[in-house]
Every structure is written in structure tokens, then in C-alpha cells.
Amino acid sequence: MSASGPVLVVSRLDDTTADSVIEELNRRCVPVMRMDPADFPETVTVTSRVDAVGLVGSLSTSTRSTDMEAVRSVYWRRPGPYSAPKGVNGQEARWCAEEARYGLGGILAALPEAHYVNHPWRNRDAEYKPAQLAMAGRCGFDVPRTVLTNDPQVARDFSQEHGPVVYKALRATDYHDEEGKALTVWVDEVDPDDLDDGVAATMHLFQQRVPSVADLRVTAVGEEIFTVRFDGSPGIDWRRHYDHLTYTLIDTPPQLAISIRAYMNAFGLVFGAFDFGLDTDGRPWWYECNPNGQYAWFPRPITGQIVSAVADQLENAGAPT
Structure with a gap:
């Protein structure tokens, strides 16, 4: 890992959340390389060797190139699916896609000493709702x-x-x-x-069903926690009613913050987006934690704080800021 090396952003092009973080890193003059595994092998070229420090070699897209050992951190966002070259179909296409997944995917998950937000395997482990529910109870959350x-x-x-x-x-x-x-x-x-x-x-x-009067989205980035209260949803799933919502950044209840940090540590996460329903007594009830949740749709003052926290993690490779 190089303190002056690039941040590798692994995401598709239509990811506004990744765009916001890249803009902030550009503002800080931190070099960035964006790569989508879906572009392999058409416009992505990879060569890797094994030496005493692990995997070394190069990653190249149509516009950028870097040595693997130079990558300071990886922002693993919303990559497209691994695929086969154009013109390859059927069983051969499936074989090519799986070789890409376990080859390129394995390389991107093993960059020497890079700091991951989040590591793809930690994302995978934390995506399973049964595992989330079991861990939430052990970490002290109230679970319906x-x-x-x-x-x-x-x-x-x-x-x-x-x-x-x-x-x-x-x-x-x-x-x-x-x-x-x-x-x-x-x-x-x-x-x-x-x-x-x-x-x-x-x-x-x-x-x-939680008899909720409001909802909370709690975004944890390293040691920082941002709690946003949603009011105004006329239905159960607030994702269907964005136009009706108001957003207020509030202080995180201390016990909730303790449980969130315990949960993050248990799954090895640097980033997590937690959802809760708030009942009439002000008690937050666990819904889920998306280890790769969105936040660019918040009002700009709220989004800006979360973007800055993510950029801190990537720029400083996880060091306390």
C-alpha cells in the first residue's frame, strides 16, 4: 500500500453514490481509479504474480492503470456482474464468467495491505438477513x-x-x-x-409490524455514526414515498451507538446503513443493515457529511482522523 497511491473504486458507471465520493476525493487531489468487473475482459486488463508480499502486478482500464501494490484503499460499491466476452454464449459464457469471478474477483479481494470499504467478502457475509437478525439480537437491538x-x-x-x-x-x-x-x-x-x-x-x-411513528436510517462509517430521522411516510415502506419524507439529522442514542459498533465489529464492516422503525415510546426497532447502502439521496448537508467520512476512510486508509 502506498500513502500516495490511488483509491480503487469498484462500481458501475451509473452509481451516484460512488460519483459523490469520487468528486470529494478529486477535490482533495487524491488519485482515483474506477473499475467495473463487468467490463472485464473487454476494457479491463489484469496481470498478477505471486511473490513474498502476496499478489503483485497491474490493473488497467481504458483510461487508467495502477500497480496492485500501490492501491491504498478500495471502495467496493455496486459492481456489475462478471461476464463473458461478446460473442461467447451458452456453457462457454457461463464458464468464462465464473473464471472471471474467481480470478479477477479473487485478485480484487486480495490487494496487498489495501484498506477496504467494505471488503467484498465482509459485504457478502453481512447481506444474509437470517445472519443479520441473529447478530442483531446478540448485539442488543430490539428485533420484531x-x-x-x-x-x-x-x-x-x-x-x-x-x-x-x-x-x-x-x-x-x-x-x-x-x-x-x-x-x-x-x-x-x-x-x-x-x-x-x-x-x-x-x-x-x-x-x-412495528407500530412506527417515524423511521431511522443510521449510517456508520468507521467510528462515525450519522442518524437521520424520516417523518411523513404515508405507508409502511418509505422507499415508495420519497416525495413525502422530511429528513432530520439527530444525535444517535448512546445505547444504539454501542449496539451498532458491536454489530460492525462482529461482521468486520467499515460501512453499514441501518434501518429502524421508531415506535410511540421512541424505541428503535431493528429492520436491517445494508452493508452497502445508499446515502447520496439525502439532502446535501447530510450527504456531504457522510461523503466526507467515507473519503476520510479511503484517503487515510482507515487511520484515525
């Missing part, structure tokens, strides 16, 4: 009653006993309609009578 099941009768019984109950998707998987329009599975309340044999088709997560 939850069941994970593919048994329709269990789902109906849980809904009747603990209703009102909401359904949550276990992952934000790409989903499109017949015209190719992207669709989203929103968090929504479910009626026990609607829980039919379709529940048996896969795993489902059902959770007791």
Missing part, C-alpha cells in the same frame, strides 16, 4: 418477532398470532416485467388468508 419458513401453515399461524405482519424479500434480486421494466418487491402487510401454497415455493420472511 420474525419467522422464516416455506411452510404455509406456519406462516398463517404466525400471522394470526402476531398480526399485523409484513412480508420482506430476503434479497433485492433483479426482477422485470414482460416489457423489461424493473420491479421492486416492497415491504407490505399480509393477510393470513392470502398465505396460500405459494409460500411453499421458496423461503419467506414474515415479521410483526
Whole structure:
């Protein structure tokens, strides 16, 4: 790792959050190299050797090039999927994509002494909602009653006993309609009578609805924690009602901050975006932690503080600031 080396931003081009951080790093005159694994091998060239310090070699895109050992930090954001070269199809395409994933992906995850925000394997481990829920309870968060099941009768019984109950998707998987329009599975309340044999088709997560009067998005970056209160959502899933929301940066409750740091340490995260529902007593209830959550959509004064904290981590390679 070089103190004057570049920050490697691993993300697709249409990532406004990465854009904001890159702009801040440019303002600080910190060199940046942006790479999307989806561009490999068309416009990305990689050569790596193994020596006493680990992997050494070079990474090149159509506009930038760097030695692997010079990379000071890696901002792992929203990379595109590994793919095959144009014209390669079927089984050969799948083979090429998997070789790229385990080859290029393995190299990008093993850059000598680079500081990761977050390391891709830490992101992967922290993305699983069952693991999140289990860890949240151990870290002292208040977690709503939850069941994970593919048994329709269990789902109906849980809904009747603990209703009102909401359904949550276990992952934000790409989903499109017949015209190719992207669709989203929103968090929504479910009626026990609607829980039919379709529940048996896969795993489902059902959770007791929190009687929330507001929502909290808590963004942790290293030792810094930014807590934003959302008010004004007319529905359960505030992501459907951005135009109705007001945002207020508030002080983080001390006990919440203790639990957040414990959770971050448990998963080895540098960055985490936590969501909570705030009940009438002011008690925050755990929803989830996205290890790679968005924040560029906040009002500029709030976004600016988080961007600055992320840039500090990348510029100073994790050293206390």
C-alpha cells in the first residue's frame, strides 16, 4: 500500500453514490481509479504474480492503470456482474464468467495491505438477513418477532398470532416485467388468508409490524455514526414515498451507538446503513443493515457529511482522523 497511491473504486458507471465520493476525493487531489468487473475482459486488463508480499502486478482500464501494490484503499460499491466476452454464449459464457469471478474477483479481494470499504467478502457475509437478525439480537437491538419458513401453515399461524405482519424479500434480486421494466418487491402487510401454497415455493420472511411513528436510517462509517430521522411516510415502506419524507439529522442514542459498533465489529464492516422503525415510546426497532447502502439521496448537508467520512476512510486508509 502506498500513502500516495490511488483509491480503487469498484462500481458501475451509473452509481451516484460512488460519483459523490469520487468528486470529494478529486477535490482533495487524491488519485482515483474506477473499475467495473463487468467490463472485464473487454476494457479491463489484469496481470498478477505471486511473490513474498502476496499478489503483485497491474490493473488497467481504458483510461487508467495502477500497480496492485500501490492501491491504498478500495471502495467496493455496486459492481456489475462478471461476464463473458461478446460473442461467447451458452456453457462457454457461463464458464468464462465464473473464471472471471474467481480470478479477477479473487485478485480484487486480495490487494496487498489495501484498506477496504467494505471488503467484498465482509459485504457478502453481512447481506444474509437470517445472519443479520441473529447478530442483531446478540448485539442488543430490539428485533420484531420474525419467522422464516416455506411452510404455509406456519406462516398463517404466525400471522394470526402476531398480526399485523409484513412480508420482506430476503434479497433485492433483479426482477422485470414482460416489457423489461424493473420491479421492486416492497415491504407490505399480509393477510393470513392470502398465505396460500405459494409460500411453499421458496423461503419467506414474515415479521410483526412495528407500530412506527417515524423511521431511522443510521449510517456508520468507521467510528462515525450519522442518524437521520424520516417523518411523513404515508405507508409502511418509505422507499415508495420519497416525495413525502422530511429528513432530520439527530444525535444517535448512546445505547444504539454501542449496539451498532458491536454489530460492525462482529461482521468486520467499515460501512453499514441501518434501518429502524421508531415506535410511540421512541424505541428503535431493528429492520436491517445494508452493508452497502445508499446515502447520496439525502439532502446535501447530510450527504456531504457522510461523503466526507467515507473519503476520510479511503484517503487515510482507515487511520484515525
